[in-house]
Amino acid sequence: MKLLVVEDDPTTAQFIARGLGEEGHSVDCLDNGRDALARALATAYDVMVVDRMLPELDGLSLVRALRAAHVTTPAIFLTSMSGVDDRIDGLRAGGDDYLVKPFAFGELSARIEALGRRPPMQETETVLKAADLEMDLVRRTVTRAGRKIDLLPREFALLEHLLRHKGRVQTRTMLLESVWDINFDPQTNVVETHISRLRAKVDRPFDKELITTVRGAGYRIGD
Amino acid sequence: MKLLVVEDDPTTAQFIARGLGEEGHSVDCLDNGRDALARALATAYDVMVVDRMLPELDGLSLVRALRAAHVTTPAIFLTSMSGVDDRIDGLRAGGDDYLVKPFAFGELSARIEALGRRPPMQETETVLKAADLEMDLVRRTVTRAGRKIDLLPREFALLEHLLRHKGRVQTRTMLLESVWDINFDPQTNVVETHISRLRAKVDRPFDKELITTVRGAGYRIGD
DNA sequence: CGTTCGCCATGAAACTGCTCGTCGTCGAGG
DNA sequence: CCTCGACGACGAGCAGTTTCATGGCGAACG
Structure with a gap:
């Protein structure tokens, strides 16, 4: 699967990228929202992993912007905040799942698999x-x-x-x-x-x- | 935005110029490195799009020369070679991004927007x-x-x-x-x-x- | 073979830059 | 303080150029 990881902390980013790479995925990594927006508009990814807090353009806005441009790529938010409100925000923006840091890698992996298998074009708009x-x-x-x-x-x-x-x-x-x-x-x-x-x-x-x-x-x- | 396109193949050049023009940019087009050097030294561009292979003065040398003259205009290289080495050369010379031909126009456009460091176009609605x-x-x-x-x-x-x-x-x-x-x-x-x-x-x-x-x-x- | 599609040539319409006559404003000189 | 001249600004009309619309034709495809 073709994945996009947007995460500004290099340690976390490398951790995720490495793990997913070992599972046979093709992983692109970016460290800010602005570049991620450009990249995601230009390239078809299966799933995105997006940190909520990002330089330039935060994760929520990033996904909102993508949805506005009819990019339906499923997104998983990474967040250090655990409040329910944040979760709701994330899902409302068009994100499809969320994970609270720190998280077990296996959990991330499982959710990516789940989302990636989901029939695309879930857009009910026919x-x-x-x-x-x-x-x-x-x-x-x-x-x-x-x-x-x-x-x-x-x-x-x-x-x-x-x-x-x-x-x-x-x-x-x-x-x-x-x-x-x-x-x-x-x-x-x-x-x-x-x-x-x-x-x-x-x-x-x-x-x-x-x-x-x-x-x-x-x-x-x-x- | 004010853009400079340096490309010797007239078809590609016209294609790029037209597409960017339609998006509302002001585009100057040149077909060789020597003229481009002169022009870029004289005029303030927001972003340059530069073919790697050019008559008179190749793209790599062009950007190196500009950087030596303290011209920091971001550059995007177009290259038909896909080797990683070329990419590294390009980035080392002071290029900020690169694209392998043939490329999707949308990708070029997205990267130009990203490099133009315009305060983020958040909701794609300007x-x-x-x-x-x-x-x-x-x-x-x-x-x-x-x-x-x-x-x-x-x-x-x-x-x-x-x-x-x-x-x-x-x-x-x-x-x-x-x-x-x-x-x-x-x-x-x-x-x-x-x-x-x-x-x-x-x-x-x-x-x-x-x-x-x-x-x-x-x-x-x-x- | 019929359908579909891309290309070409032609004609029409839109756009743009220029010219030119008028008007308003400012400053110098009476 | 008023008058006059010069300069810039303004706007209507015109003509060259570019862009767009459309019908016809042949190639590709099944």
């Missing part, structure tokens, strides 16, 4: 909406104003991405990366093309346009 | 305010007194700069440099023109004027 547009991710259907809309796979993926970031501008580059998995190749206008096709089905037959062009930046849906 | 005026950088929207205002890209960039330096006078030269990327003063009054357009949208429809003229100096917003 329907995305914007105004009168609805997308059902399970049925793979899209309707607007009650009328069914047929989308090709690529169009569906594109619309899904826009809806998942409703209200926020998505740059061409972001779309290329997350919908097309393309890392280079600016010499193409696939995005424009598919936006056009999407609009033909989603916007043109209706009154109000939902997909907005933000010149010089990208596209946005809703709001 | 909003600039002045009185009843609000600018949401993620949504790319501007509202005043609850009413939505549509701005053109250049107007948006201009207002953003003013807001980032709220209360401080911004001279024409400063604005030309950071909003227009112009370092010498051509006999132009673009600034006045765009200030005027901005006012027409942001100030005129409302009671109180927010954008102040400081005769003989420049412009200021708020306070």
Whole structure:
């Protein structure tokens, strides 16, 4: 499993990293919240182990920020405080478990295994909406104003991405990366093309346009 | 943020420049180390993105030279070699991070944000305010007194700069440099023109004027 | 073979920088 | 203290350039 450990105390960090490494996991270690945020946004981890108290950006804020960006990687908080309130805070922020320091390594290991095996995408959100547009991710259907809309796979993926970031501008580059998995190749206008096709089905037959062009930046849906 | 990209492959360079531009950064692009050295010595950049292999002067030597001249601008190396030794060389030369090609753009972006040591973007929702005026950088929207205002890209960039330096006078030269990327003063009054357009949208429809003229100096917003 | 997708070429629209005429402000001289 | 000239600021309109939208075509895929 691919794990991220965020812990500022070098002794603890090394202790954890070493132990998990010996169990055959791939472990990345960082000592502050800011770097961890950047890393976790860029890389897909199975589980994160996060200290509550961190320099730059504390563990709670870190996980909140990740959740806001739709990163659902399970998190285990390490905390030296044992109050119940802290625990609640942690879970509310989207963390999935917590451990009070000092802890037995075996316990940490067991919880990581448990979380890692958990079916991912536990996000109960299977329907995305914007105004009168609805997308059902399970049925793979899209309707607007009650009328069914047929989308090709690529169009569906594109619309899904826009809806998942409703209200926020998505740059061409972001779309290329997350919908097309393309890392280079600016010499193409696939995005424009598919936006056009999407609009033909989603916007043109209706009154109000939902997909907005933000010149010089990208596209946005809703709001 | 003001960024310098040094990359000799035009495709990659354009890809990077475009992506970062879409995120609202000001990007300068050069294709060889010698020019980059000169430029980086003359201009204050927030972060540099440097290819390891460059004509004239390779990336490693470039950064070493800069460090010798006490230029501490953080650098990210791009390398097609994945050996650990190369990484170590890079870090030893004063580079702050490295990326192996091919890389995901999001990763580059995240690292640039991290290195730019901008006071942490906590909730990924960056909003600039002045009185009843609000600018949401993620949504790319501007509202005043609850009413939505549509701005053109250049107007948006201009207002953003003013807001980032709220209360401080911004001279024409400063604005030309950071909003227009112009370092010498051509006999132009673009600034006045765009200030005027901005006012027409942001100030005129409302009671109180927010954008102040400081005769003989420049412009200021708020306070 | 039909569907889907990416690319190209074309046309349309948006954006931006400039010019230019007017207006307001400041300072010097009467 | 008033007048006049100079300079900067302002804003409308115009035209070049860039960006975006869209229809058609061929390749890939099953």
